[in-house]
Amino acid sequence: MHAFFDGYVNSKTTLKQFVEQYENTLRDKAEKESHADFISFNSCIPCVTHYPLEKQFQEAYTIEKFKDFQQELSANLYCEVSLHKENFPCSEFTVGENVMVGNIITTIPFTVLLKEADFEINCNCRLFEFKGIICRHVIAVLIHKKIFFALDKYILMRWRKDVIRCHTKVKIGYDNWSIKPEGHRFDKMCNSFYKVAHLATSNDDNCNIVLEMINDLKMKLISYEGDDRSIQRTINLSDDTADKNFHGASKENRNILTPMAVRSKGRPPFKRKQSKNLERLQSEGLVTITVENPPIFKNNEDNFAI
Known part of the structure; x- marks a missing residue:
């Protein structure tokens, strides 16, 4: 279903x-x-930081999607950014995220690629491609590079409230x-x-x-x-x-009314397993079987289940 x-x-x-x-x-x-x-x-969720990036998403996204963005922004606290490789025009960053596995804190590395020429950025966690929300690793790199805005292509039209x-x-x-x-x-x-x-x-x-x-x-x-x-x-x-x-x-x-009650097509119902003697007496005319108040069937719609 x-x-x-x-x-x-x-x-x-x-x-x-x-x-x-x-x-x-x-x-x-x-x-x-x-x-x-x-x-x-007619309502808005207050920003939890003073970054213009959060204000940008607050003005564009619906309440539910802005909550998802704030969740990723708050998780930026558990991320640590380090420059792994810098080759113009693309820079590669390693973002270590501290996650709780049972009672042990484990650091999981993620790779973020940033093209500073056109501010195009992507992460190998693929959260943006999967759910349409930029991930905490991308946010951490943007803040690390002091880039406090996102391109319009990272603000999907499907989540905007002004469409x-x-x-x-x-x-x-x-x-x-x-x-x-x-x-x-x-x-x-x-x-x-x-x-x-x-x-x-x-x-x-x-x-x-x-x-x-x-x-x-x-x-x-x-x-x-x-x-x-x-x-x-x-x-x-x-x-x-x-x-x-x-x-x-x-x-x-x-309202859809109950279908009209009608007689079923074909010969009247009978007992398929009646005794042979009764069938012989009935064929010779010695016994007459009458069916009183034959059952009335409704249309087949009531007999089918979705």
Whole structure:
């Protein structure tokens, strides 16, 4: 069973129950994502150091990912940096990390390569390649070289809190975005722009004109209202709380009813292991077997388990 459905679906869930729980699962995941975005935009975790590097990640990352970064930053205390080899333009450092193995402290060496020309850095622990968070060994080398910032490529877009997710504007059955005033305005603008985009696809000149005008319009809107996404997300969250009645009313209409009870196809059920004498008497017409209240089977959906 996929972890996405934990708490909703198990090995004994029927097909009918799965259809009902599938929508509940998607709704719950969307609400959790919206709540996490709201927390990331309206609260922050204080920095534990005065390094600008930590401040850079605090402003960019979500709450959960910034906690992961702070964990690596705090573990820098157990690392000791030494220069192993320096060959321009690349320098090789050995970072010894003190780890607790049972009751014994053991030093494990790691190799960090730094290209000072373009500030590209990587470690053989491969934490950044595996989880997308720069490791404690890289942080130790950056602080050792007095490099107090990280390149943008080490701040992944997937962890940023200031990224506008396009999928949040898609019409879905378990959210009420489309009935909000923001949703109506968004759909109205998309419909109008669809016609403009259709006309501008004829040649590159028209396309460039449209793109240039869109960029100018975007800069004007930013200068007029500012990039105030936190207030907008506060309004959206309050609208979600106020519209819980809508979810309750619409859920009644979306409930999947029990399938209609129908007779099973084929001949009526009978006892396969009845005695031969009874079968002979029945064939001669001496005994008549009647089946009262034949069992009624529901559709096969209730008989299948996920």
